[in-house]
Amino acid sequence: MLMDLKERKQVPKPPKVDKNHNFFESMGYALSGIKFAFIHERNIRYQILGLILVMSAAWFFALPIEKWLILILTCAIVICMEITNTIAEWIIDLVTDNQYHPIAKNVKDVAAGGVLISSTMAVIVGLLIFVPEILLFFNLT
Numbered sequence: 001m002l003m004d005l006k007e008r009k010q011v012p013k014p015p016k017v018d019k020n021h022n023f024f025e026s027m028g029y030a031l032s033g034i035k036f037a038f039i040h041e042r043n044i045r046y047q048i049l050g051l052i053l054v055m056s057a058a059w060f061f062a063l064p065i066e067k068w069l070i071l072i073l074t075c076a077i078v079i080c081m082e083i084t085n086t087i088a089e090w091i092i093d094l095v096t097d098n099q100y101h102p103i104a105k106n107v108k109d110v111a112a113g114g115v116l117i118s119s120t121m122a123v124i125v126g127l128l129i130f131v132p133e134i135l136l137f138f139n140l141t
């Protein structure tokens with residue numbers, strides 16, 4: 001009887017492939033997805049570091065709420081585009097089994113283009129918001 005229980009404990013749970021049954025289950029898998037992306041994607045780590053630096057600078061310059069909102073939304077767009085790019089890369093690698101395909105190239109290039117556009121816009125937004133603050137801080141206006 002004791003042996004039975006011990007053996008049963010060692011049986012690995014089958015991988016989950018059905019739908020989530022409640023909000024907390026969905027949340028748990030979403031958080032593990034973020035953790036996985038953070039561990040495996042260097043760019044996401046850089047972007048989260050960038051988010052922390054931008055938020056610290058916003059706090060340092062005591063920016064008004066409107067500018068906080070713009071910065072938060074801009075950072076969120078960049079991180080979400082990076083996550084979309086990561087999804088595209090993994091799906092392509094899964095489907096092509098890492099073999100060359102011209103459509104796979106287009107999908108990956110377009111996804112990377114989305115990241116490039118959002119990051120470029122984020123840099124412009126950052127310059128527009130922070131350059132006047134820096135000039136004011138050093139009395140250069």
Ligand SMILES: Nc1ncnc2c1ncn2[C@@H]1O[C@H](COP(=O)(O)OP(=O)(O)OP(=O)(O)O)[C@@H](O)[C@H]1O
Nearest residue numbers: 043085089096098099100101102104105108109112
């Ligand atoms: N299966 C494939 N078929 C055709 N081209 C591919 C394939 N896999 C990758 N490529 C090409 O190589 C490029 C880099 O792909 P890769 O998956 O390494 O992205 P990455 O360098 O990890 O991107 P990131 O810098 O966003 O993490 C793609 O943009 C694409 O042009």
